[in-house]
Amino acid sequence: NAGVTQTPKFQVLKTGQSMTLQCAQDMNHNSMYWYRQDPGMGLRLIYYSASEGTTDKGEVPNGYNVSRLNKREFSLRLESAAPSQTSVYFCASSWAGRTEAFFGQGTRLTVV
Amino acid sequence: AQTVTQSQPEMSVQEAETVTLSCTYDTSESDYYLFWYKQPPSRQMILVIRQEAYKQQNATENRFSVNFQKAAKSFSLKISDSQLGDAAMYFCAYPPQGGSEKLVFGKGTKLTVNP
Numbered sequence: 001n002a003g004v005t006q007t008p009k010f011q012v013l014k015t016g017q018s019m020t021l022q023c024a025q026d027m028n029h030n031s032m033y034w035y036r037q038d039p040g041m042g043l044r045l046i047y048y049s050a051s052e053g054t055t056d057k058g059e060v061p062n063g064y065n066v067s068r069l070n071k072r073e074f075s076l077r078l079e080s081a082a083p084s085q086t087s088v089y090f091c092a093s094s095w096a097g098r099t100e101a102f103f104g105q106g107t108r109l110t111v112v
Numbered sequence: 113a114q115t116v117t118q119s120q121p122e123m124s125v126q127e128a129e130t131v132t133l134s135c136t137y138d139t140s141e142s143d144y145y146l147f148w149y150k151q152p153p154s155r156q157m158i159l160v161i162r163q164e165a166y167k168q169q170n171a172t173e174n175r176f177s178v179n180f181q182k183a184a185k186s187f188s189l190k191i192s193d194s195q196l197g198d199a200a201m202y203f204c205a206y207p208p209q210g211g212s213e214k215l216v217f218g219k220g221t222k223l224t225v226n227p
Binding site: 033035040042043045048058064090092093094099100101102103105106107108 | 145203
């Protein structure tokens, strides 16, 4: 049972490049999330999806787009990367909001 | 705004001793969950313990326990018999009101365990 799988684990981008972070869960969870973690800031929600076919903005959505491809997969896209998007990104899933979330291993993204 | 406050950016404890990490939160709901997550240097987010607000009894998981003060909106984590492997960032989290489908996290407390 893999849980939540994120790819890639590390990535370096040049300013202006685009990329997609992939996330898949095999726990049949309804809700999925993308967070970013910056030093001293904790985890801040970028986007979430309460169920297949729905997405909604979190606290820091600017510069990102998401796709809930199916119940298992939730991707995060950076259309034009900026140095301010240098961060560690976590995908997570849960049965529903208000229950504990299970996390992927994170992606360390550096934008130069 | 829904907030979770961890007032101790860093804490240290001697091996085998006890340490308490504090967390306060803001909600007007009566039924909700609260969580403590651990993030070791490996970066993995690991659920340590959960508390259901409607339960009077404080949650316990082996050496980890909580002191839940509902009226004070306080949810502290006590680690007994601290071990070197407890060294990590610890985050308090809860799902805010309004049926929103997300967890809100505090900024974290970095715990150092001294041998």
